[in-house]
Amino acid sequence: xxxxxxMHIPDGFLDPWVAGLLWLGxxxxxxxxxxxxRDELGDERTPLLGVVAAGIFAAQxxxxxxxxxxxxxxVGGAFAGMLLGPSLGVLAMTAVVTIQAxxxxxxxxxxxxxxxxxxxxxxxxVGYALFRALRGVHETGAxxxxxxxxxxxxxxxxxxxxxLSSAFSYELSVTVPIMVVGHALLGLVExxxxxxVYGYVxxxxxxxxxxxxxxxxxxxxxx
Amino acid sequence: MTGVVGRSVESITGALRTVFTAxxxxxxxxxxxxxxxxxxxxxxxxxxxAVMITRTIAVTLCFGAVTxxxxxxxxxxxxxxxxxxLAVPLVSAVIVLPQVVVLPGDTLVRAFxxxxxxxxxxxxxxxxxxxxxxxxxxxLIVMTTPFSxxxxxxxxxxxxxxxxWVIAVTYRYLFLFFDELQRLVLARNxxxxxxxxxxxxWRDAKRLVGTFLLRTLDRGERVGRAMQARGGARPPSPxxxxxxxxxxxxxxxxxxxxxxxxxxxxxxxx
Numbered sequence: 001x002x003x004x005x006x007m008h009i010p011d012g013f014l015d016p017w018v019a020g021l022l023w024l025g026x027x028x029x030x031x032x033x034x035x036x037x038r039d040e041l042g043d044e045r046t047p048l049l050g051v052v053a054a055g056i057f058a059a060q061x062x063x064x065x066x067x068x069x070x071x072x073x074x075v076g077g078a079f080a081g082m083l084l085g086p087s088l089g090v091l092a093m094t095a096v097v098t099i100q101a102x103x104x105x106x107x108x109x110x111x112x113x114x115x116x117x118x119x120x121x122x123x124x125x126v127g128y129a130l131f132r133a134l135r136g137v138h139e140t141g142a143x144x145x146x147x148x149x150x151x152x153x154x155x156x157x158x159x160x161x162x163x164l165s166s167a168f169s170y171e172l173s174v175t176v177p178i179m180v181v182g183h184a185l186l187g188l189v190e191x192x193x194x195x196x197v198y199g200y201v202x203x204x205x206x207x208x209x210x211x212x213x214x215x216x217x218x219x220x221x222x223x
Numbered sequence: 224m225t226g227v228v229g230r231s232v233e234s235i236t237g238a239l240r241t242v243f244t245a246x247x248x249x250x251x252x253x254x255x256x257x258x259x260x261x262x263x264x265x266x267x268x269x270x271x272x273a274v275m276i277t278r279t280i281a282v283t284l285c286f287g288a289v290t291x292x293x294x295x296x297x298x299x300x301x302x303x304x305x306x307x308x309l310a311v312p313l314v315s316a317v318i319v320l321p322q323v324v325v326l327p328g329d330t331l332v333r334a335f336x337x338x339x340x341x342x343x344x345x346x347x348x349x350x351x352x353x354x355x356x357x358x359x360x361x362x363l364i365v366m367t368t369p370f371s372x373x374x375x376x377x378x379x380x381x382x383x384x385x386x387x388w389v390i391a392v393t394y395r396y397l398f399l400f401f402d403e404l405q406r407l408v409l410a411r412n413x414x415x416x417x418x419x420x421x422x423x424x425w426r427d428a429k430r431l432v433g434t435f436l437l438r439t440l441d442r443g444e445r446v447g448r449a450m451q452a453r454g455g456a457r458p459p460s461p462x463x464x465x466x467x468x469x470x471x472x473x474x475x476x477x478x479x480x481x482x483x484x485x486x487x488x489x490x491x492x493x
Contacts, residue, residue: 010311011357012350016275034383050392051446055439057393058400059432061238062231062408065424071230074432091386095393102373103394104241105307105365108357109268110275167275167353169322169346193432196425200433208440 008100008115009158011108015165022161023113029121033090049084053092056080057099064193072189077119078127078150079194082143083201083208086128093120114161118154126153127194139202140195147194148187155183232412235405239398244303248366253297254471255363260372261379262472264364269479271360273486274353280345282489283352286482290359297367307362312355319350370394396442404435 014022037049056076063071076096081089097120100106107115127150134142159179163172170178201208249256255263274286294304328342364373374394378387411427419427 010315010354011271011275011361012312012315012354014275016272019275030386031383034385038385050389050394051396051443052439053389053393054396054400055436055443057397058235058404058439059435061235061401061404062428062432063234064428065421067421091389092393094386095390098390099370099394099397101361102365103245103370104238105358105362107361109264109271109361109364110357167350169319169326169350192425193428196429197432197436200429201436204433204437205440 008107009111009118009162011110013162013165013168014111014114015167016110018161018165019110019113022117026113026116026121029125030090030094030116033087033094036087037091049088049092050095052084053080053095056092057096059197060096064189066189072186072193074193074197075119075123075151075190076194077123077154078131078143078146078190079197081124081128081150082131082146082194082198086125089124089128090120093124096120114158118157118161122157123150123154126150140199143198144191144195146191148184148191151187151190152180152184155179155187231408232405235401235408239401241307242398245366246369248297248299248303249369251298253299253367255293255297255367257471258475259468259472260368260376262468262475263368264373264376265380266475266479267360267364269476270482271357273479273482274356274360276483276486276490277353278349278490280349280352282486283349283356286486287352287356287359289478289482290356290363294359294363297363299363299366304359304362304366307366308355308359311358312351315354316347316351319347322346400435400439403438404431407431407435 056079060074060076062074064074066072077089077093080092083089084092094116097107097116098112101109101112101115127146130149131142131146134145156176156179159176160172162168162179163170163175168175255267258266270286270289274283277283277286291301294301323339323343323346324337326340326343326346328340330338331341331344332339371394374387374391377390378384408431411431
């Protein structure tokens, strides 16, 4: 049995006005990320980001064992923020979530804005902010907290979105605690995976680590 | 390395099978395949919006029928569409199932001291149908419109070129990386016997993903150097294609507009 840590919202859970607000929120955040990335990257380096995004997407396919004989999957939003920085991380995860929807059929068309908001905006930005704030205390610990906190915050965003929607019969007082508590527990796995992968990459390529060089991938990588 | 981590190969194979099946249907000659990708995506999104607006079982069933008709006209095998669209609504039904006793209303049946209400059952049926039709509409787009066409449509719909490029390159490299990860897992599997413990499984997965991501970054560096060597210029739009919108396209757009307006009128009145 495989249990995936997934929070794609299908169509039918969100009211059109909530879906519209989430489209607006993710559109503004992604637009700002595109604007900043254009300045940071320059035209000729933009496609490189896609290579890294594809790598994160493929890494999501690996099953990580968890107690009870089940498995969990890496989501990678916080890791993308830690490795690429906030703007490029948002763009990388936007590519991942969009392809998940329009190639693999995860989530929904109307709900895509909500899924982008949770997984490409909140997950990345919260992960980046937590890692940046805590890396001075303990780097691996900061990576764990970033992975855990980011997935929990993304779940909170989903809980608020569906809780506000009259199409979904449960109210905020039910959806928020269920999503937050559930993902705070499952998020321990995401935090552990993020810390494990971060530790491995940081040991092998310390030049890529946020804060040791630039605030994004090293200049050598070209991002 | 057998067990959970080794079974990742099945996840990757399953994902690849999903994509190849969809690409096969997308190459068939059908109604949605012949449409301009901008029109196909926007019209199906319009139909999905109409389904999200409605709060009536009969209207939702009508949209379900429209989805099935579109699938038949687009040479989408109904069994395949059903197989893709069934899991999510069933899970959704389980999530809202308690509402059959929570929602107040006329009692339909009493069991174990609980009253199953007419309103509760109607809500669960409506919610499940709406989710099901929504998932089926998304599956319809996935199965009839190649992603390269969707990417071209994004650019023509004025999505920023930098974002379109990132999405296009992600898609272009995705299958290469799926293949690479699959080979990594198979190579580890073939060199390991016995079942690994939880700790061993984590150690294996950490090494696998770490090695894989480092290879990804190496490839990124190589691609970057190659592009810089070529001058770094890129065309204005990946997968760009020019196509004129025909009568069939206008008809599909009209259907979507009528669906949204009609759904709104049924719900809120004129």
